[in-house]
Amino acid sequence: MPVPPAAEPAKTGPSRREQILAAAAELFxxxxxxxxxxxxxxxxxxxxxxxxxxxxRSKDAMLGEMLTSISEELxxxxxxxxxxxxxxxxxxxxLVRFHVDFALxxxxxxxxxxxxLGNLTDPDRRKVRALQxxxxxxxVEVIRDAVPxxxxxxxxxxxxxxxxxxxxxxxxxxxxxxQMADLLTAMALTALVHTPVS
Amino acid sequence: MPVPPAAEPAKTGPSRREQILAAAAELFxxxxxxxxxxxxxxxxxxxxxxxxxxxxRSKDAMLGEMLTSISEELxxxxxxxxxxxxxxxxxxxxLVRFHVDFALxxxxxxxxxxxxLGNLTDPDRRKVRALQxxxxxxxVEVIRDAVPxxxxxxxxxxxxxxxxxxxxxxxxxxxxxxQMADLLTAMALTALVHTPVS
DNA sequence: GCGAACGGTTAGCGGTCGCTAACCGCCCTG
DNA sequence: CAGGGCGGTTAGCGACCGCTAACCGTTCGC
Numbered sequence: 001m002p003v004p005p006a007a008e009p010a011k012t013g014p015s016r017r018e019q020i021l022a023a024a025a026e027l028f029x030x031x032x033x034x035x036x037x038x039x040x041x042x043x044x045x046x047x048x049x050x051x052x053x054x055x056x057r058s059k060d061a062m063l064g065e066m067l068t069s070i071s072e073e074l075x076x077x078x079x080x081x082x083x084x085x086x087x088x089x090x091x092x093x094x095l096v097r098f099h100v101d102f103a104l105x106x107x108x109x110x111x112x113x114x115x116x117l118g119n120l121t122d123p124d125r126r127k128v129r130a131l132q133x134x135x136x137x138x139x140v141e142v143i144r145d146a147v148p149x150x151x152x153x154x155x156x157x158x159x160x161x162x163x164x165x166x167x168x169x170x171x172x173x174x175x176x177x178x179q180m181a182d183l184l185t186a187m188a189l190t191a192l193v194h195t196p197v198s
Numbered sequence: 199m200p201v202p203p204a205a206e207p208a209k210t211g212p213s214r215r216e217q218i219l220a221a222a223a224e225l226f227x228x229x230x231x232x233x234x235x236x237x238x239x240x241x242x243x244x245x246x247x248x249x250x251x252x253x254x255r256s257k258d259a260m261l262g263e264m265l266t267s268i269s270e271e272l273x274x275x276x277x278x279x280x281x282x283x284x285x286x287x288x289x290x291x292x293l294v295r296f297h298v299d300f301a302l303x304x305x306x307x308x309x310x311x312x313x314x315l316g317n318l319t320d321p322d323r324r325k326v327r328a329l330q331x332x333x334x335x336x337x338v339e340v341i342r343d344a345v346p347x348x349x350x351x352x353x354x355x356x357x358x359x360x361x362x363x364x365x366x367x368x369x370x371x372x373x374x375x376x377q378m379a380d381l382l383t384a385m386a387l388t389a390l391v392h393t394p395v396s
Numbered sequence: 397g398c399g400a401a402c403g404g405t406t407a408g409c410g411g412t413c414g415c416t417a418a419c420c421g422c423c424c425t426g
Numbered sequence: 427c428a429g430g431g432c433g434g435t436t437a438g439c440g441a442c443c444g445c446t447a448a449c450c451g452t453t454c455g456c
Binding site: 030031032033034035115116118119153154156157158160161162163164165166167168169171172174175179180182183184186187188190191192194195196197 | 228229230231232233313314316317351352354355356358359360361362363364365366367369370372373377378380381382384385386388389390392393394395
Binding site: 016047048049050051054055 | 432433434435436
């Protein structure tokens with residue numbers, strides 16, 4: 001019975017592409033890139049299978065666009081926080097809070113970025129890695145400004161550790177959103193600023 | 199040309215099963231469970247494809263055994279550290295150091311446990327989750343003993359955050375092993391013990 | 397010294413997956 | 427009101443994947 005889907009009432013919320021990316025992110029986060037089929041993504045947005053190819057060139061392109069845009073958003077947001085801050089301490093606080101908010105509000109995107117970088121095509125991976133490197137670099141500079149005598153490799157390792165701490169978010173959910181944000185921000189800043197030796 | 203493989207010279211290192219599990223863990227960590235084929239695992243240990251079924255009932259069984267044994271090892275090691283410690287502070291320090299050492303010495307196992315829990319069969323996942331829950335419970339008790347007025351849900355969330363911090367290890371590698379261990383241990387303990395409010 | 401068990405091999409089956417082809421109805425524009 | 431583009435549909439192709447079948451050489455206990 002070929003019932004035409006009777007085009008839903010205007011509403012014009014997020015575009016089809018964005019809908020698809022959100023659904024795919026959710027699925028990739030839960031089952032892994034190769035554990036999700038084209039048909040799974042399609043039916044998650046109410047269309048079926050190959051219709052996705054009206055919006056994306058391939059499944060790889062979906063992952064690529066997903067990870068590229070999240071990396072750009074993190075980098076842009078991070079740089080904005082840094083340049084609007086007045087001192088190194090404030091910059092570090094803003095950076096942490098920004099990352100915490102992003103992770104809490106986009107848990108599946110964060111999960112996908114953490115787990116599925118290796119499933120990108122080579123050109124996409126290069127692009128995403130470049131963006132990530134710039135983001136880490138920004139963190140490292142701020143940390144070195146805020147923490148007196150910390151060596152550069154230590155600052156880099158500490159930055160990665162703090163990313164791990166903050167990004168652990170999607171796997172817990174024992175506190176409500178704002179308590180969680182406060183806890184993660186406090187723990188991250190404490191670990192960065194008050195850890196001896198460093 | 200059916201050349202018989204000429205059985206390598208005794209040597210009797212790790213058993214075949216262990217070899218296979220180690221190779222599979224490495225591959226699962228890098229490409230994801232569904233991104234790795236039976237033939238990939240086989241050729242990583244020098245045999246080819248279906249020979250794996252002389253050692254494991256299925257690909258799922260490999261993942262199941264991998265995650266079960268790592269969860270048991272963590273739980274057993276954690277409980278041992280707790281019961282051999284004299285006070286709450288010491289127990290927490292030992293627990294952190296134990297987890298840090300484990301993560302640094304078994305990066306791909308840690309990665310697989312973090313990322314591929316969802317690819318387990320239902321019975322395996324139940325078993326692994328039960329073991330993990332007991333491990334987290336042990337941490338929560340120690341944290342509540344060591345940190346005066348911390349509420350239980352906060353302690354739980356903080357434990358997960360610290361796991362994230364420590365398990366971020368495989369993705370960095372800017373310091374040598376021992377410096378990394380010291381840094382992660384110090385950051386984790388600082389975050390747990392010196393974060394205000396908590 | 398024989399036979400079973402062990403741990404390999406290759407061939408191939410059935411199912412799934414990414415993607416293309418071919419088609420179609422709706423809506424907008426000239 | 428013709429026609430093109432947009433965003434859907436189903437059918438199906440070719441490749442790959444997990445796993446089994448059938449076979450075989452080596453080793454070891456009796």
